[in-house]
Every structure is written in C-alpha cells, then in structure tokens.
Amino acid sequence: MSLFLLYALNWFLVIILFIVLVLLVIWMVTGYRAKVPFVPVPNSILKDIYQLMKVREDSVVYDLGCGDGRVLFYISHFVPKARYIGIENVTFPLILAHLRAWWHRKITGTQIEILNQDFFKQDLSNATHIFTYLYPNVMDDLLPKLEKELKPGTKLVSVTFKFTLKQPSQEFDLKRSKYKLARKIYIYEF
Numbered sequence: 001m002s003l004f005l006l007y008a009l010n011w012f013l014v015i016i017l018f019i020v021l022v023l024l025v026i027w028m029v030t031g032y033r034a035k036v037p038f039v040p041v042p043n044s045i046l047k048d049i050y051q052l053m054k055v056r057e058d059s060v061v062y063d064l065g066c067g068d069g070r071v072l073f074y075i076s077h078f079v080p081k082a083r084y085i086g087i088e089n090v091t092f093p094l095i096l097a098h099l100r101a102w103w104h105r106k107i108t109g110t111q112i113e114i115l116n117q118d119f120f121k122q123d124l125s126n127a128t129h130i131f132t133y134l135y136p137n138v139m140d141d142l143l144p145k146l147e148k149e150l151k152p153g154t155k156l157v158s159v160t161f162k163f164t165l166k167q168p169s170q171e172f173d174l175k176r177s178k179y180k181l182a183r184k185i186y187i188y189e190f
Ligand SMILES: C[S@@+](CC[C@H](N)C(=O)[O-])C[C@H]1O[C@@H](n2cnc3c(N)ncnc32)[C@H](O)[C@@H]1O
Pocket: 034, 035, 036, 037, 038, 039, 040, 041, 063, 064, 065, 066, 067, 068, 069, 070, 071, 087, 088, 089, 090, 093, 117, 118, 119, 120, 132, 133, 134
C-alpha cells in the first residue's frame, strides 16, 4: 500500500473516531436528565415484538420513549396502514428518530409520527397498542394514567419491565443469554 493510502486511512480513522466521540458526548449530555437512558431494544428481538404486538391495519400504536423509533419502523414494514406515534423527549434519540422517519417516508411513503413530548403529558386515549422499554419505577408511575385513559382492550407490550400492581396476561421468555439485556416480554390488557 502506498504511503499516501496509509496516510488517508489514518485520517479517515481519526475522523470516524472524532464523530463517534461527538455522538457519545451528545448522548451523555442530552440524556443525563432522563429517568430512563436511551438504550434501544436489540434488533434481534424486533421480530418477537412484532409477532406479539399483533398490530392490525386499523391500530393506533404508541412507543412511549421511542428512542430512535426502531420498533415502530420495523412493525410498519409489515403493517404500513396502521398509525404509529413515537414519543421521545431527549434530543439525541429524537434527532435519530426524525431522520429515520424522514428516510422511511421517502422510501416507503409511510408516515411515522415522532412527537417531542413527555409521554406523561400525552393523551393516550386513542391507543390500541402501546410499546414500552422503560424502567420499573417509570412503569409504576405510568400505571394510574394508563388505567384512567386507555380504552378497554388496549394492549401494552413491555420488554423486560413489569408493573408492580398489575399482572401481565402473558409473559414470554426470549431465551437469550443471561448476560444480555431484553430477555423477557410482558403483555398487558387494559
Ligand atoms: C430504554 S430506551 C427505549 C427506546 C425504544 N423504545 C426502544 O425500545 O428501542 C427509553 C427511552 O425513553 C425515553 N424517555 C424516558 N422518559 C421519557 C418521557 N417521560 N417522555 C418521553 N420519552 C422518555 C428516553 O429518552 C429513552 O430514549
């Protein structure tokens, strides 16, 4: 390899490292206030989530704390006619979700709504399906709101975390290694 190529490769790696560091700093700075950090569900369990959600064409699907929106984007490939609303209030994941929504609309023509909002302040009464990957204390704080607002029959699918005061109607062990995150899915009916 010529000296020039080695030199170019060196600079390329330095630039990549710099971009990664900048993203890391943005992630830390924008996320430090959040009660739940931006940790997206692993791509390998998206298929399980989709199969358990059972979204229909007339569904209204919310992801509370949608991160980069991957769950909604994944499901919408299979059920493009449903309505999808991701709610997120931290800058870094919001930017990612908006970029993905823009790209998704360009490629598929399907609109995924991304709201810059605290989900505790969002009216959820039109939901038919809710997805969560939060923390147990946040789930418990949400329960009174959900019980008051949701229509009977609304389904909530939660990765890893349960409500303390509500029993899931079903739970699924994803049979992932004990060293990995996101090993269980809980299903609730309201
Ligand atoms: C563990 S991540 C899950 C992201 C995404 N749902 C997924 O499964 O890939 C939780 C997300 O919830 C967001 N979040 C936490 N509290 C929130 C609130 N009150 N309103 C909106 N978003 C919130 C965090 O910023 C974070 O991006």
